[in-house]
Amino acid sequence: DSGVTQTPxxxxxATGQRVTLRCSPRSGDLSVYWYQQSxxxxxxxxxxxxxxxxxxxxxxxxxxxxxxFPDLHSELNLSSLExxxxxxxxxxxxxxxxxxxxxxxxxxxxxxxTVL
Amino acid sequence: AQxxxxxxxxxxxxxxALVLLxxxxxxSVPPYLFWYVQYPNQGLQLLLKxxxxxxxxxxxxxxxxxxxxxETSFHLTKPSAHxxxxxxxxxxxxxxxxxxxxxxxxxxxxxxxxxx
Numbered sequence: 001d002s003g004v005t006q007t008p009x010x011x012x013x014a015t016g017q018r019v020t021l022r023c024s025p026r027s028g029d030l031s032v033y034w035y036q037q038s039x040x041x042x043x044x045x046x047x048x049x050x051x052x053x054x055x056x057x058x059x060x061x062x063x064x065x066x067x068x069f070p071d072l073h074s075e076l077n078l079s080s081l082e083x084x085x086x087x088x089x090x091x092x093x094x095x096x097x098x099x100x101x102x103x104x105x106x107x108x109x110x111x112x113x114t115v116l
Numbered sequence: 117a118q119x120x121x122x123x124x125x126x127x128x129x130x131x132x133a134l135v136l137l138x139x140x141x142x143x144s145v146p147p148y149l150f151w152y153v154q155y156p157n158q159g160l161q162l163l164l165k166x167x168x169x170x171x172x173x174x175x176x177x178x179x180x181x182x183x184x185x186x187e188t189s190f191h192l193t194k195p196s197a198h199x200x201x202x203x204x205x206x207x208x209x210x211x212x213x214x215x216x217x218x219x220x221x222x223x224x225x226x227x228x229x230x231x232x
Contacts (some may be wrong), residue, residue, distance in 0.1 A: 002159060043222040045205060056219050088121075090159055105220065107152075107159030 002109035003027065006091050012114045018079040021111045025072055025093030032074040033094070033105060034066055038087035039042070049074055086115045088098070118143045122206045122223040130231045135179075136196040137226045139207030142188065149190040150208040150220065151181055160206065166190060177201070202230045 003026035013019055025032050034046040036059075042096060046056035049068035060066075063081075068074040089112075092105040119175060125136040141147055148167050152160040164175025171183045181192045207223040 002161070032207070042224045044172075045219055048219070060221065083149070093160075098128045104165070107161065109157075109159050 002106040002108060004091060004106050006033045006089075006105075006111050008111060009109070010112050010114070012116065013081060014116055015081055017068065017081050017115075018077065019081065021076040021078070021091075021113075023074045023076070023091030025091075026106055029093035029095055029106070029111060030066055030072065031074070031094045033092040033109060034060075034074070034076050034088040035092065035112070036087045037090060038084075038095050041087075046076070047058050063083070065088075085113050086113055088112050097105040118147065118207050118209045118221050120221060120223040122205075122207050122220065124226055124228050125224065126227045126229065128229040131199055133198050134196045135192070135201065135203050135228065137192040137207075137228065139181075139190045139223060140188050140209075141190060141209045143209055146209040149183060150182075150190050150210070151179070151190075152180065152206045152208060152222075153177075154204040154206065155223075156203070163205075189199070197228075199230050199232070202228060204228070210226050217228050228231060 005024045007022045023054045030051045032050045035043055037043045046060040047066050048056040052068050063079050066076045088110045090110045094105045119142045121140045133138050150165045151163040153163050154160045163179050164173045166173050166183045174180045179194045181190050183190050204225045206225050208220045210220045
């Protein structure tokens with residue numbers, strides 16, 4: 001158990017809909033990262049938040065957005081869903097301060113999103 | 117831009133045999149390198165990381181990797197495979213920018229199967 005929790009575990013929805021994925025980092029970790037894992041794209045970094053502020057952006061679509069709240073949990077919002085958005089979405093957290101390579105990223109179990 | 121290439125999307129070895137998973141990186145600056153493992157239906161877990169202290173890095177579960185700058189490689193090895201090693205393995209690279217916005221770029225993964 002990494003200490004990172006993600007809800008829900010599974011999510012099935014229809015095209016055009018909007019969903020919210022939730023992540024609670026390990027106690028004390030200030031950084032939260034979101035990743036998308038799909039068969040054709042592999043593991044893609046989406047976005048990072050550090051203590052409530054956006055710090056780095058990867059291959060995140062404009063239809064997707066995220067935020068980190070004062071209690072440090074994070075939510076990833078996916079809107080106008082398409083079939084191709086079906087994937088595993090992982091959240092990871094790392095310890096307070098410093099760059100990611102000094103601080104191991106601890107991954108949550110993921111949310112499997114299926115868009116029908 | 118940084119990237120990693122994992123040679124072989126699927127590797128199969130017999131129990132007790134040597135495990136060798138190949139990773140080559142591309143980076144314009146000295147990199148940090150990682151190997152992560154993903155067991156079925158779980159998130160990623162850090163196996164080991166290279167941060168320039170020693171070129172031979174030992175990780176968990178008997179795995180080790182050697183950083184070879186001349187070959188731009190960071191191959192993962194284990195002398196004797198166990199059935200429990202069956203999983204997906206990801207090589208990853210990060211730059212050395214001292215910023216909390218530093219990103220990790222993952223390879224496409226290698227699925228390791230163990231034959232009884």
